[in-house]
Amino acid sequence: MVMKKAILALADGRIFAGRSFGAEGETTGEVVFNTSMAGYQEVLTDPSYKGQIVTMTCPLIGNYGVNDEDIESPGPVVEGFIVKEACRFPSNWRSQKGIDQYLRDNGIVGIEGIDTRALTVHIRKHGAQQGVISTEDLDQDSLINKARSAPGMVGRDLVKLVTCPDSYKWEEGRWGLGTGYRKQEKVSAEKAPRFLVVAYDFGIKRNILRLLVDAGCDVMVVPAHTSYEQVLDLNPDGIFLSNGPGDPEGVGYAIKNITEFVGKRPVFGICLGHQLLALALGGKTYKLKFGHRGGNQPVMDLTTKKVEITTQNHGFAVDIDSIGGNMELTHINLNDNTVEGMRHKSLPLFSVQYHPESSPGPHDSRYLFDSFVTMMRDYRKGRG
């Protein structure tokens, strides 16, 4: 096999030499690691990774190929992909294509043959940082300069790059083994009455939409810049604030809109949506050294004291104390005690930092979608 050389350079000068895989070319982004052992296709297609080059700590990637089902958005979003060994002979009854081809087809630059553990340790010690992968320029100094001059994450609006151009209705429920995704009509027959949810797309993962449908929602997805008036005109039962890439402070327009409808409708936020909600309520967010990315993060629900194994993907976190008296902490991360969830003491608002829709990851936290529906039901009742 003829293998083309590729180099990964980090802004702090660390170099990793490897081999090209996926598309050839050059790409920059913030280099982060994900510790999920399965679910690389969902990771690749998660819009929250916009602006980031992802390395998987799991060394063997591509074993089960890729298929049309395991996607969280229409295609891969990551800026680049770093693995130890990419599999060229996928084996799974649902596999349609190898990962190498998939990345090639989608123009995603990858690098393999990397000591991804050394890279992960480096990021842990020195923080997530900008990096560049290139198969074209193999000059180390040049690459380090490119990494240094790449735009950082802080203050940047990456949402506008991944949000949908127009609003649309979502009508697909969750996936089942042997049955695939179920259609909304099937769910509708089971769950009535239904609730209209307007979902802000800051880079939304499809599994959130699927689980909203499953919980009994009619879902209208709207672009990130949609004004609060337009949303309220739809007279939704609830408003959902999605996940998305980057720094919440870069998305001022969303924060402004949220400020307007807070208290007027039940609101549920996930990840970036949670951070935006915090900012809209006057709180602060901060950047974590290297973030939480993976499917094994322990979160405690402070109400029940039970532990959920959660999927996470975030580089920023909410400072709960900055929000003030009316928001209370509902969930914490047991690894580092960071804020994982909050709710308003009187208004119908709650949000979580982690991903209850998982995909990839455990299904422990799906009850939150039901909580949202309950909140909407109570709110509807309250309004008579």
Added chain:
Amino acid sequence: MPKRTDINKILLIGSGPIVIGQACEFDYSGTQACKALKEEGYKIVLVNSNPATIMTDPEFADSTYIEPITIEIVERIIDKERPDALLPTMGGQTALNMAVALSEKGLLKKYNLELIGASYEAIHKAENREAFRQAMWRIGIKTPESFYARTTFEAEHALNLIGFPVIVRPSFTMGGSGGNIAYNREEFEDYVEWGLKASPVGEILVERSILGWKEFELEVMRDIKDNVVIVCSIENFDPMGIHTGDSITVAPAQTLTDKEYQVMRDAAIAIMREIGVDTGGSNIQFGVNPKDGELVFIEMNPRVSRSSALASKATGFPIAKIAAKLAVGYTLDEIKNDITKVTPVSFEPTIDYVVVKIPRFAFEKFPNTDATLTTQMKSVGEAMAIGRTFKESMQKAIRSLEIDSYGLEEGIYEKDITAEKKRDIIVEKLKTPNWERIWFIADAIRSGMGADEIGSLTGIDPWFINNIREIVEIEAELQGSRVHGLKGSSDNLMTPRSLDPYLLRRVKEYGFSDVRIAGLIGKDEDQIRALRSGLKITPSYKRVDTCGAEFEAHTPYLYSTYEPECESGPTNRKKVMILGGGPNRIGQGIEFDYCCVHGAFALREEGYETIMVNCNPETVSTDYDTSDRLYFEPLTKEDVLNIIDTERPDGVVIQFGGQTPLKLAVPLERAGVKILGTSPDSIDMAEDRERFKALVDRLKLRQPESGIARSTDEAVSIASKISYPLLVRPSYVLGGRAMEIVYSEDNLREYMIRAVKTSPEHPVLIDKYLEDAIEVDVDAISDGFDTVIGGIMEHIEEAGVHSGDSACVLPPFSLDEGIIKEIRRQTYALSGGLNVVGLMNVQFAVKDGEVFILEVNPRASRTIPFVSKTTGIPLAKLAMKVMIGRRLSAFGLSEERVVGHIAVKEAVFPFNKFKGVDTILGPEMKSTGEVMGIDDNFGSAFLKAQAAAGVLLPSRGRVFISVKDSDKPKIVPAAKLLSAMGFSISATKGTALFLENNGIEVSSVNKVKEGRPHIVDHTKNGEIALIINTVGDKISQSDSYSIRRSAITDNIPYFTTIGGANAAVKGIEAARSRGIDVKPLQGYHT
């Protein structure tokens, strides 16, 4: 929730002897549980009949009962100790079954004893297949169609509904005992009969076979607050139909998408909740249809299991320790992860490497058994390897097995075999599950077969096969490069120029050993090592940290790989490296791990840093907190030298891990490594026949006469000099492999033909066989100045039975003081002659008042734990201390300790797992484990040892006696005693006549060939309570084979030696006159 304060004293039941399906993993789990519970301030009462365990060391529990795990004995212990709770999930199926029995007999209630870790209801639901099936149906989880049966009639009915092929599994057994796939009616009837007997409750499950599906396992933990985590997923390389203990397994699961994996995870959690495993770990197995992903549940173990030991080692998540803490009320979020120190264990480990476990078999010991792998476990041990890729891990696993394979070597075929014929052989080997299949897959690829074809023949996922294909392809590339490198010159290959360094590095990344590389390019191992070292192609070490490097790892639990960055971080402390024993096998098992662990403990006490190297996931030695640093690595010269290069230890200990490290003594010393204790030269002197003979002569001691024969004629001529019977064996074999006793020239000629055929390059060793001699084992310790005897053990079976298979007694029961004195004198002489520093084991034979030396091993022996438990002297620990320069006198040890009690060690055999195997004992070791019986008199101690080994001596009934002519006079006293105790005696004609002539009332029974009803009819009808059967030559062995076999299948106590029979009679006498009492080890040593 904090720990419970309403309980103080906890009873822990161990798993008893090592048997197929239950090995060291339960010492690992039990030891962890003891430590965890002690740490929490609970009082521990432990019962386990296996003396070779760390958990039965007196400091691990408050009261340690080395007593049989039978309901009567356990009740006595409960009555005496009055514990508040019983933790039954740490001792395998043995402990779980005991908990069920105690509960069903109302004893838990009677003694107000609470089951913690798993309730009776949960155990019952999980273990009773019908109850389980209903539970699964309730929560919508599919199981293979199945019906349970308690009679052959019910089994027939089930068969009619399911059809062939069908699996027959007995309820409540471990290791798949009796579980088999039947393809036709004859097999079916056979397995049903077998299964109904094998199940302690006489129940079997007749189940749809999902042969060829993919098999997965999840290790799940749940706490009292219903927090559930999956510790590890495991994918079996071998498909359904092969017991997971016999499968190559891989962690984490490799070929499932997240969506599919999460379906399995959800099912596992639902199962935990439905079954009601409130606290602790369970192993849950699933089958997946490779065509459409259909998922069916196969089975669960509501306890710590072999797979959980593997999962613990594979992830760094100590399942048993945590399960113990959960059982006393903690929740997962309250327990900190030892490795990260900052995060809780309420998480799911993520691993950034690939783990491969590979089983080790012992079919060469049981040549008459069918070596096809089935749902009944047959392997005796396992090795685990860690690498960054499957290819690397797989190849490391192969060389960890220590079966002289260093990679995927090509098989040996007839010379000039046609491609077609070779292909036929390969296809056959692929179709029938067997332990060599992985090598045949490589050969299939070499012969041009594709992954899909191999996949359809084997049922193995093409993903695995394609990885093997990549290994085979790079082998070809390497061989090609050799040709290239040599082209046009007589150039020495060993220059960086001629072997592409980039290729060499890639080959090493693929996990190739230097031996294998050398073999492929026609060089030797040392040349490859030198070349690599010149090119700086050396391994780095990565840490196992549970978290994929997300948090800093504080425990140096390391594995090698070929990556740029090394995390070993060696220290500058005084340090000693201990080489472990590798995978369990017959002849080398838990005893050696026990010694290694003691070595580590002793070094810690002496302020040294300890470095453990081992590759056996079942063991205590591979627990990351046993030593300061753990290298989970193959025990080959290359891998060990690599670690030494990194760590630079002050010394290496090779005398604790059995033959495995001993083999490395000379190569390590040559590489400049300091070997602690007895020198490699002395070890060689003891192993080398000529040198040893010279030593014995110099010391004026005696050995049985002997000679070395390279041909049949030579053998016959030696035989005529030293006279029959003879003990013959090929040179350079271990554990008595292929060793036989021959009584005549015909026998000898026949043996020589076989031996020369199998191994023409090795001569045959011939010794005079000392018939009817008493064999004696001595363990001694020396600091190079003083030698102290640890224990003198008299064997119950006569010399000629492998010492590992023989029961032995400490102190000796029949030797007179003069003989014992002589044995002592000779032991001291040998210790001095060999300059022993550390442990030494000597085997003597005593015949007609004379002492002969059979063998000396200047290293830890199998009996070290037994002697230590009996005398209370921690020999292995002291040996470690003298190896680093301490004197025995510093520990107050100047002479052997005389004990007032008697301990009997008995061997435990795997005959029930191997159909068609004879149970007769001989010079080739066949036992997998051992038990100990301890009491104040011989009869009681023997009775206990038998009970612990599963042999319940009868107190009444009919005894069947059939002995060879030379034994006839010797059996008379035993027969008389039995008769006097009210047993009726039956015997075959010759024996009957002899007994009658000696005044014993006896009825005569037909031998099998003499017509019916014969003896086997009587045993099958349950009319025989005890069998005494000794045989001489091969012919009489085959005549009486069916008697011994039926003793196994019908579970009738049997003895095949006069020594054993006499001891049994003493045991029966003791039971009748004294009953049976229990006493903790702590009570014997104060």
